[in-house]
Amino acid sequence: MSQPQPIGDNGRDAxxxxxxxxxxxxxxxxxxxxxxxxxxxxxxxxxYHYYRSKAELFxxxxxxxxxxxxxxxxxxxxxxxxxxxxxxxxxxxxxxxMLDHLNFQRVVMQGVEMHLAGATTPAQRQQLAxxxxxxxxxxxxxxxxxxxxxxxxxxxxxxxxxASKAVxxxxxxxxxxxxxxxxxxxxxxxxxxxxxxxxxxNCVAATQT
Amino acid sequence: MSQPQPIGDNGRDAxxxxxxxxxxxxxxxxxxxxxxxxxxxxxxxxxYHYYRSKAELFxxxxxxxxxxxxxxxxxxxxxxxxxxxxxxxxxxxxxxxMLDHLNFQRVVMQGVEMHLAGATTPAQRQQLAxxxxxxxxxxxxxxxxxxxxxxxxxxxxxxxxxASKAVxxxxxxxxxxxxxxxxxxxxxxxxxxxxxxxxxxNCVAATQT
DNA sequence: TTGACAACATACTCGGTAGTATGTTCACAA
DNA sequence: TTGTGAACATACTACCGAGTATGTTGTCAA
Numbered sequence: 001m002s003q004p005q006p007i008g009d010n011g012r013d014a015x016x017x018x019x020x021x022x023x024x025x026x027x028x029x030x031x032x033x034x035x036x037x038x039x040x041x042x043x044x045x046x047x048y049h050y051y052r053s054k055a056e057l058f059x060x061x062x063x064x065x066x067x068x069x070x071x072x073x074x075x076x077x078x079x080x081x082x083x084x085x086x087x088x089x090x091x092x093x094x095x096x097x098m099l100d101h102l103n104f105q106r107v108v109m110q111g112v113e114m115h116l117a118g119a120t121t122p123a124q125r126q127q128l129a130x131x132x133x134x135x136x137x138x139x140x141x142x143x144x145x146x147x148x149x150x151x152x153x154x155x156x157x158x159x160x161x162x163a164s165k166a167v168x169x170x171x172x173x174x175x176x177x178x179x180x181x182x183x184x185x186x187x188x189x190x191x192x193x194x195x196x197x198x199x200x201x202n203c204v205a206a207t208q209t
Numbered sequence: 210m211s212q213p214q215p216i217g218d219n220g221r222d223a224x225x226x227x228x229x230x231x232x233x234x235x236x237x238x239x240x241x242x243x244x245x246x247x248x249x250x251x252x253x254x255x256x257y258h259y260y261r262s263k264a265e266l267f268x269x270x271x272x273x274x275x276x277x278x279x280x281x282x283x284x285x286x287x288x289x290x291x292x293x294x295x296x297x298x299x300x301x302x303x304x305x306x307m308l309d310h311l312n313f314q315r316v317v318m319q320g321v322e323m324h325l326a327g328a329t330t331p332a333q334r335q336q337l338a339x340x341x342x343x344x345x346x347x348x349x350x351x352x353x354x355x356x357x358x359x360x361x362x363x364x365x366x367x368x369x370x371x372a373s374k375a376v377x378x379x380x381x382x383x384x385x386x387x388x389x390x391x392x393x394x395x396x397x398x399x400x401x402x403x404x405x406x407x408x409x410x411n412c413v414a415a416t417q418t
Numbered sequence: 419t420t421g422a423c424a425a426c427a428t429a430c431t432c433g434g435t436a437g438t439a440t441g442t443t444c445a446c447a448a
Numbered sequence: 449t450t451g452t453g454a455a456c457a458t459a460c461t462a463c464c465g466a467g468t469a470t471g472t473t474g475t476c477a478a
Contacts, residue, residue: 011455029238029324032435044437045457054436107324110386113322116315117236158404166408169382170375176321177374195367199375203412220425241465253467254427263466 012050012060014040020061021104028066028110030056054118055119059127062111065104066134072097083149084201087167090142091197094171098178105175111199139164146204156206163204170200221259221269223249223402228271229312235265235318268336272318274313275343279305282324286350293410296376299351300406303380306400307387312386314352316342348373355413365415379409 018039020030033054037043051057072093076086098105115132119125143164149155157163174192181187202208227248231240248253252350260266281302285295307314324341328334352373358364366372383401390396411417 025327027238027322028353029236030326030329032439034435038414043457046455049455084239086376110322113319116385117239118234118363120239127429130303133428146416151299153287157408159400162404163408164404165382165386166379169385170377173374173378176325176378192371199366199372202414203408205411208415208417243465243468252427257423257467258424258426261467 001185001197014055015047015050016061016064017068017103019057020064020107023058023061023110024103025191026108028114033057033062055124055127058107059131061104062109062131065108066138067130068101068104069094069097069108069138070134073138073141075178077145082154083145084153084154087142087149087155088197088201090145091171091200092193094168095174095193095196096189098172098175099187099192101182102178105172109172109175110133139168142167149204152205153174156208157204166203167200169201170196224256224259224266225273226268226312228266229273229316232267232270232319233312233315235352237323242266264333264336267316267320267394268340269314270316271340272343274310274317275311275340275347276402278306279349280318281344282330282347286354290376291363292354292361293363295392296351296354296358296364297410299354300376300409301402303370303377304402304405305398307381307384308396308401311318311384313384314381318381318384348377349352351376358413359415364413366413375412376409379412381407 015036019031019036022036022039025031026035026044033044033047036057039047040046047057073090076090076093078174079089081089111128111131112135115128119128143160146155146157146163146167147160150157150160155163172198179190190209224245228240228245231245231248233236233238242253242256245266246254246256249255257284258264260269282299283301288298290298307339320337320340320361324337328337352369354364355364355376358371359366359369363370369371383405387401
């Protein structure tokens with residue numbers, strides 16, 4: 001049922017963060033609730049006090065990941081920018097999120113996989129389906145800008161749905177191989193952000209830069 | 210240790226196919242050996258007669274997927290084509306493979322995930338690492354054409370490694386959402402092939418088409 | 419024709435983990 | 449000061465599934 005998460009609920013927050021790290025490092029199935037508890041220097045009791053099942057915990061982590069992404073992109077969408085600049089700003093912000101919140105983003109990836117795999121129980125299916133809607137909404141924000149840009153003649157593509165998938169495929173890619181640098185100062189983030197954003201833009205651009 | 214798979218080994222072939230389907234539908238962890246056996250109208254005994262562990266079976270399925278891809282692309286690489294046409298031909302063939310062999314391609318995806326997650330035992334890590342090398346070799350085929358095209362002035366990008374990742378990210382994308390049509394005649398494959406190939410080409414193109 | 423091995427099937431073990439049942443402690447309220 | 453519930457810890461159960469040990473059947477070779 002997972003209540004609409006009261007903000008600043010520190011009880012859950014620490015658990016979510018620990019779970020995100022565990023899921024990132026070992027994947028959903030291979031992560032035991034005990035492992036999550038260990039990372040908190042606590043025991044199962046603490047986790048099960050807040051979550052009724054492992055699946056619900058996972059969903060909450062997933063949801064947190066989507067909240068991070070949506071709350072970053074939504075304000076940009078609402079800004080008054082020309083489509084080209086808007087998409088570029090959105091893209092850069094998205095890639096930065098990928099790099100800055102690797103743990104949550106990997107969980108989001110796993111959620112997609114789980115959805116493909118087909119969750120076991122009907123209740124789980126339903127939960128996952130609603131999470132996927134969030135994801136589609138997110139994709140819709142990009143699609144919307146793309147369509148607008150096409151009307152203005154700055155973008156070119158046939159199927160808007162395919163185009164948004166292609167763009168996000170590029171922007172999500174770093175999640176598949178990026179590993180955190182120990183040196184926080186020059187972490188190479190900007191190079192990745194710039195380059196993958198450029199690829200994404202080119203992909204649907206009507207005219208060359 | 211999995212011998213260098215004698216071709217036409219029908220004993221393993223049926224198992225590999227069944228396992229690919231199971232892994233696609235339920236994912237690695239949620240697939241039991243019994244489930245694979247059931248799909249063959251057989252029992253565990255048959256599977257364990259050919260494979261020492263579930264992991265080894267998975268690796269063999271993964272390897273089969275890579276063989277499908279490599280054996281499709283390699284001949285194209287060796288053809289004498291200009292870089293643009295070569296990349297286009299490779300891309301189309303790749304996307305077709307994605308759609309035609311969904312089960313194996315999903316397993317390849319899961320393999321990447323497993324590698325990120327970090328397999329449990331050292332032996333598994335080593336196995337996965339060697340499989341990832343195959344994958345990198347495959348990516349190398351694309352990178353090679355990209356670099357060649359850049360010299361000819363038809364492609365433009367900074368980091369060749371990033372560029373090849375971006376291109377393949379697009380071409381792999383359909384695996385994440387495509388679902389087999391019941392109607393084999395008009396399955397919509399060609400539309401997907403054409404469109405995603407175009408996005409991939411645009412992504413690194415120096416001049417507009 | 420026999421015996422040796424491949425190709426399975428059957429019947430078990432056993433560890434790991436999700437979930438539960440039941441303490442224990444502390445804060446705060448009446 | 450007591451009692452009530454939140455926030456955990458401890459100790460347990462129950463099951464699932466990987467792997468094993470041991471049949472059983474057919475085939476082919478000497």
